[in-house]
Amino acid sequence: MAFLLDLIEQYGLFFVFGNVLLEQLGAPIPAYPTLVITGALLERGEYSAPMLLLTGVIAALIADYAWYMAGRRYGGRVMAKLCRISLSPDSCVRQTEGVYMRYGPASLIVAKFIPGFASVASALAGAIGTRSGKFILFDTLGAVLWSGSAIFLGSLFSSAVSDLLDILASLGKWGVMLVALAFAVYLAKKWWQRYMFLKDLRMARITVSELDQLLKSGNPPTIIDVRTGVAQQGGRIPGAMVMSVDDDLSALVINPETNSEVIIYCACPNEASAARLAKKLMQRGYTRVRPLTGGIDAWLAAGYAVEQQ
Template sequence: MSYLLQLIEQYGLIIVFFNVLLSQLGVPLPAYPTLIITGALASGGEYSTTLLMLTAVGAALIADYGWYLAGKRYGRKVMGMLCRISLSPDSCVRQTEAIYARWGAPSLLVAKFVPGFASIASALAGTIGTRRPTFLLFDGVGAALWAGLAIYLGSRFSATIDQLLLLLEELGETGLAVILAGIAVFVVGKWWQRKRFMKSLSMARISVAELDQLLQQGIKPAIVDVRTPVAQQRGWIPGAVVTSIQQINTFTLDVTADQEIIVYCACPNEASAAIVAKQLIQRGYKKVRPLTGGIDAWIAAGYPVET
């Protein structure tokens, strides 16, 4: 443990850079504890506070700009990939789109304070065409606010943090084990949360080929689009009606309880569609199925969309 603390004192800025970079790239490795500890060390003269701030902001901007460019080039695919590798629930795309649609680029000012939002918001900014200077301005200010608060907390409670570091040093290997156990508990907790969420989405689905076959046969199921307004601008499956998870309790379908209802979204594992489908089943509709792959699978198969 003593060796670890010496590394933090000697190479703190390098550790901060790579910790923040990996964290903003989506690795489940919290950067705030590192920033708070190095903020405490900076208040004691170990580092330059300005250099510490620039290091953290620079690392965050590199990661975020990488996601911005990925979103600009690959569109929504990169956001879907982010949600698949994330330890947060798969509704992250829908939530991020809703926040970004309401506030636009200024939402990046608080993005890093919202778990699971920063990386996807950066990719979304590139996807919907947010201007590069605008993105860099708001993302940079947001990174400064995020890192600055951690550094301030470190300096404000430097005495307490110094005592904690001394205690961990006295504990030796036990102290290191406590730190590693804390990180493990965080990761396992997120993994368990995701596993429970995935289990809750388990239900029968319909493929895009099956839906097209129904339409070709003249069978017209009720088709419900539960994407955000931003996503719906790209077009929708012909005949679909539009709603959202927030509106589903007041949403009325002009169908009988026995009629087929197909719900689709544009999110990994059909998360939003499955949630809405289960809510419709609870309201008495008997034949409700999410569309496997959502609108992206429909478009990839070459089927038409309306705008």
């Protein structure tokens, strides 16, 4: 633990820069505690508060602008990729889009305080064409608020933080193990939540080739697209109706007594959003409901046609 503290003291700004950059790029390595600790160590005179703040802000801006450019170039696909690597995969795109569409670029000011929001919001800003100048302005304000609040808390409670660090340092390797254990517990909890969520969504699926055959039959299924508005810009499966997982299902006009199937698709890992809506429909009496394996990505990869909005 003493080695770790020496590392922070000698390479504090580089350590902060790398930690913030990696977290904002999507790695599950919390940077806020690092900023709090380095803020508490300001009184040791190894670096100044303005330099520490600038380091955190620049690292965050580099990562956020990279996601912004990825969103501008690849559109909704990059947000789907973000959810695939997320520890909370289901609704990160949908929730982020809802907040961003309501408050606009100003939502970036608080984005970093919301787990999983910052990276997706940056990519979304690029995907929907937010001007780069406006994005940088609000993202900078958000980075300053986020980094500044951590540094302020660290300096405000410097005595308590220093005492805690001294205790961990006195524990030697046991202090390192304690910190490592806390981080492992955090990751394990997130993984378990993800595992249980996906386990709850296990059900029969339909392949894109099977869906294509149903569309060509005399009794085509009801198809529901549950993707976000941005994701639908690339087109929908022919005949698909749009519905959100959170919509009032009473608006859905399907007779559960008929033999018509209901096929639901999305653009999310493990068809999470589609499976959630499928379960809700089953609870209302619709027995022939299946998510589309691979979603819209599998449909496009197989070369099947889509229709524009």
